[in-house]
Amino acid sequence: MKLHGSTEANLAAALRSANRLRGHRVHGDTLKFWSDLVRHARRELSSSVMLPSDTLIRLIAELEVTIEQQSG
Numbered sequence: 809m810k811l812h813g814s815t816e817a818n819l820a821a822a823l824r825s826a827n828r829l830r831g832h833r834v835h836g837d838t839l840k841f842w843s844d845l846v847r848h849a850r851r852e853l854s855s856s857v858m859l860p861s862d863t864l865i866r867l868i869a870e871l872e873v874t875i876e877q878q879s880g
Contacts, residue, residue, distance in 0.1 A: 815849050819867035826874040834878045842875050 811818045822842050826834075849868050853860050 809844050809848055811845075811848070815845075815852050816861065816864050816867060818845055819849060819864070819871055822871055823867065823874065826871070826878065829878075839875060839878060842871055846871055846875070 822845055825838075826842070829838075846868055849864060853864060853868075
């Protein structure tokens with residue numbers, strides 16, 4: 809997965825995109841990218857020796873909920 813910028817910035821951008829698309833059909837590739845992004849962010853959290861960022865945790869949770877809503 810190739811990201812441009814920080815994981816937090818990519819999660820925030822995905823959430824902005826998801827909010828714009830709310831109520832519309834979301835392409836399967838977009839949902840896959842978002843899911844891959846969540847997995848990447850979770851791996852980043854688990855491999856970090858620093859305390860987890862509350863912002864990163866919140867963004868991951870929000871995107872997971874969004875993916876569930878868009879998929880279901």
